[in-house]
Amino acid sequence: MSVDTDIASTIKFRDICDLFEKLKATKKVVNKEEVLKSYYESFCRHRDSFRRQTGLSDDQTENGVSSFYSVLRLLLPGADTGRDSYGLQITALGRLYIKVLQLPGDSSDAIMLQHRTGNMYRDYGDVVYAVLKPRCFNPPSDLRLKHIHEMLDTIANEDTEVKTQQLIRFTEQASPEEQKWLIRLLLKSLGLGIGEQKIFGVLHPKAQDIYQRCSDLGHVCNLLADMNTDLDASTSDSKPEVKFVNLNAVIRPFHQIRPMLCERFPGDIQELMQSDVLYLETKMDGERFQLHIDGGRFMYISRNGVDYTRNFGNSYERGTLTPKLRGLLPLGLQSIILDGEMMVWDTKRLRFREKGENTDVKSLKPEGSWQPCFVIYDLLYFNGQSLLDLTYIQRAYKLQKLVVEQPGVLQLMRGRKIGSVEEFNQLFQQALDSHAEGIVLKKQGSRYQPGVRLGGGWFKDKADYIKGLITEFDVLIIGGFYNRKCTFVESFLLGVLQPAPPGSSNRHEVFSIGVVTNNTKQRGVLNHTLKPHWHNVVKEPPPLWFHYKAKERSGCPDLWIEPHNSIILQVKAADLSPNAAFYTRKSLHFARTETKRDDKSWNECMTLREFNDLCEGSMGIKKLNKRQLRLEDVTTKRKLQRMTPSERSRLGLAVYEKRCEVDPAASSSKLLDGLSFCILSGSAGRQNKLQLQELAAKNGGCIVENPLPNDPKCFCIAGDETFLVKRLKLQEPRTCDIVRMEWLLRVCQKQELELRPKDLLAATEPLRQDLAECFDRLGDSYNKDIATVGDLQELLQEIELAPEDLADSSTSEVNALEDQLLDGKKSLNMFRHLHAYFYDPHGDELGKVLFLQNGGKLAKESDPQLNLGFLCMSSDLDDNHFKHWLKNHSKLSADKVLNSAWIHQSHREGVLLPMQGFV
Known part of the structure; x- marks a missing residue:
């Protein structure tokens, strides 16, 4: 070999x-x-x-x-x-x-x-x-x-x-x-079910740490395989068979060091200040980069390890940034690795541009008015020596002595020491007022830990991390984007509504304002609920009232939906910024879903006018801060993103607690005493959710945020059919009773507690069985008379004859039924067997009415069921005409044609009189 x-x-x-x-x-x-x-x-x-x-x-x-x-x-x-x-x-x-x-x-x-x-x-x-x-x-x-x-x-x-x-x-x-x-x-997607950390751990306990410092799998394998690797066998907690690598020896120029990241600020600045001295930096809205220099050669590496040197330049002779660095770097420089943020500098306005302004720092041209500016955060390596083990303050002090700053080309991020809570609050507010993305806090003694986010001593905070500090948007889902495999909707196109003028026949119009990822905990429910209502954009193009950018890929959805079938999402955004992919002049930037608004109907979303009011202003980027920072915002621990099982349990019980407190003196009655109510929705233009809660509480009811499952004393009240109401109606098996809002209004007005089947939108099985004992399937009470004509009309409208009900019944069956219904009082329907023809229809109007009223039926001259004829014996009767008419009706013999007086006298007597006397 x-x-x-x-x-x-x-x-x-x-x-x-x-x-x-x-x-x-x-x-x-x-x-x-x-x-x-x-x-x-x-x-x-x-x-x-x-x-x-x-x-x-x-x-x-x-x-x-x-x-x-x-x-x-x-x-x-x-x-x-x-x-x-x-x-x-x-x-x-x-x-x-x-x-x-x-x-x-x-x-x-x-x-x-x-x-x-x-x-x-x-x-x-x-x-x-x-x-x-x-x-x-x-x-x-x-x-x-x-x-x-x-x-x-x-x-x-x-x-x-x-x-x-x-x-x-x-x-x-x-x-x-x-x-x-x-x-x-x-496709770089093996799907083995074992992650990078575990695979590295099989090779060596320090394998991942080595990789974080060099981003070179070959170098990692060489170091672990080489028996001459610089080992530190003196480590007291080491096992004899495990090799310990000197991690500082791993770092080399032109091999990316995984950037250290910030964890979220926990909320209490006082606790952090007690642990170490803190320095505050402005959080820049650019792209994280590392600058590597060795022997006069430059390399620019992005956060994801991509080499963009050809854009910025590998020497002083070429590129959009490197030629401008001449004279700004230290004399005697052999090698250096700098960590920082690549920003776009506007040479005309002398300010940084933000990512939301659709500027890509990697695509800038040398002759343009925008240029790249590298803002240095940290010094990681200098002249062959790793500085990762130095503290933050030591690295910052050394960096400030090495680099010459030039605005718009090379700048240092200078941290400001935090002396008090008030000073921190003031500096944070100044950052927000200057439209910065946020702030970064770094512990004085923190060391640079590649690839580490949690526990490293660096913290970030932004306006949208603080509850109630920025504007929230109740917007409508108007479209959907498939995932790569077209198996589910992975993101939604968001829109606002322009309502049609009152009394107009025009449709409501929707306008696209941004996209949000479908990553809520209930994304499965969202997909299932919206799935039947989606329309394919290609096969069924949206109508004219649906305003979107059809030629922009990121703004043209795969699916669209009718507004009345959609759902409202409450979203937050970092800011409002111009984006050609959406219909409005500014759009939601970095939108994130907060929650579904189950309590709102589709037409209660934000309107186009309300959105445009927020977009007003000359700045390209519109920040959404709606109030000033308060001390409690930075001195109160914030809710953790992940909860322990016990915390989840406590939260689960808390949602069923009473939420609407009413002064006992203000209670008007005890009608609803002992009952609890969950108000799911109000009705637009009539009663809102809060008004319904107050009404139920004033009448003795207990208001809960969520209904306890299978509680017969708890009712859900629904006005408009919001997403939540529709979902609960479809729930199987049902665990809560949903009652119409009209029922609550009626019983509180009449002060009479009565529940009817028509008051229910959905009922649990026990309640359905209880009502079945008192009402028939149409909702008619077995033991209470119909009170009003309106109630009767409602009941009759519910009756729908089935095909078998419309089939012809035999005469004997009809007679038997009538005998049962009339209870032997045959005088009420005495003419029911007779099918008659009136020779002179206008001769005896009263007689005809009495005949019909008592069961008689009018027949045509050709009707095979014709068995009787009537005429009014008036003075102007034409005998010849009558005889001719009778001759043409073979079914009517002379003894079957009666004087209409027979009808009057039979009705008067209450029985059918003999016909002979009236022939």
């Missing part, structure tokens, strides 16, 4: 795929760690054998030829900074496989490969595998990791045509399982 052979050429890709399969199939993380540890131990044994075979001695420095790097960069594809982006996403991979498999473009497998619709598979590797399995019969290949890495390097560096050729060559050799895992590697 030659000396230049790489250990990656001895490891088969199929073995790595088997490791991936085993990790993915293992359920518990601790068991996944055992699987990975077992593999790593076997690799170390293989490495020892490999080094012996290649003639590498133990005292030779590891250069990556025999390290774990070739495996680790596959285990952690997202942490591998050794390659550029692959430039391949699901769409491109789908097209490639459709071409390789020669699938029709409209086939179900082709559609699945393009991932245009949701499917049963959660990741794209599974999609490709499902399509390949019945078509590809390649056995497990002999491809080695060396070949795989060479292919991935080519894919990362070459154009689309070369990428395609490489992948086609791979599909011809690899098994379906191997292709599935390569897809996941290209």
